[in-house]
Amino acid sequence: MTDSPEPAAGRVRWKRFAAIAAPAAVGAGALVFMTAQGSIASSFAVSGSSFKVSADSLTGTGFVQYGGVDASKDGAKHPVQISGIKSAQIRNMCQSVKVGPFTLRLTAGTGAKPVEATDLVLDVEQLNADAKFTGIEIGRDASTLDKGPSGAQGTAGMFGQQASKIELTNVRQVAWATTAGTFKLSDLSMKLGDECF
Template sequence: MKDAHGRPVTGRVSARKFAVLAVPAFAGTAALAIALANGALAASFAVSGQQFKVSASSLDGDGFAQYGGVDANARGELLPVAVTAIKKAELNNLCQSVVTKLPVLGNISLNLTAGTGGKPVEAENLYVDATQLSGNAAFHNIEIGRDASTLDKGPADAQGMQDAFSQQADDVHITDLKQTAWATNAGTFKLSGLSMKISKGKKECF
């Protein structure tokens, strides 16, 4: 985004404002659903019927893009998402959780943690298909309202449909990150200090 004199603006966005800015990414969902159904867009894989939660004390990313998208499950149901794509990301104190309700046993929780002790989780060409995101975010050279088909700051193929809303920035820094998602993809994903636990009951990251 530039000011009246054409100079790039470096700005900070609060958690509430960030959520408001992300809402228009869903505006093109109907068109995306039609394109997906007609084969113009292809989901990378059929998502499960369960969303999962992810939290991190901080995320630092280079090459940020966000645009509307649609996931599909194995039954062919279409699920609107806000796709967040980052070229390179580092996350500290990562937590991922998913809760499954089983007959007789009840709730079973799978919890994964990594990136503790000062060595962050590292990801390249990271894509998150989210339905909720919150935190304290700061962007550099952010562009809000760009045509999703023209995005060029995120990963090479991180683009949405023509005429659809999107936003991008040179980099992003988020603290107290909390998000709910259907899927995550990454070209590489390095988890230092990985720990995974399965336990009875409902135990989520937030």
């Protein structure tokens, strides 16, 4: 009996690709749709994978920030910095997530109209950006934060900060979860590609 020949390097096994990518694309599409409709609760078990988000700029009003912990369904804990923004505009947004050997990439706000979000809450593991805050309060008890989305408060005694306005440029973040009351994605494109950064 002879061994079957090895497949040529660089070839895609389309059945295997479809088996991996189709559920991810459907799930990501459903997540985007439900987030845009405001039907996702602010507390849920996160997936076992973080995702990357980049943007040329994010401007918003009603900003709060405090610490928290996201939990995966398997019980793993992920320390995060929770950032809440009442109203935000995002330009040239990219979101990418690894799905097995592939990367699912979503872009929006690449044209004249920015991405628009209300009651935006980001559970961030890492953030790099240039930042400008207006009317900032640093060191406020997280349970008393009142400038952000409704309910965006931390535990009593925990460090918190808030500002009337936030301006971020050259944004690069790794996050575990994002929720919003509304999420309007202009020029939306979702396809396989490279990571955002």
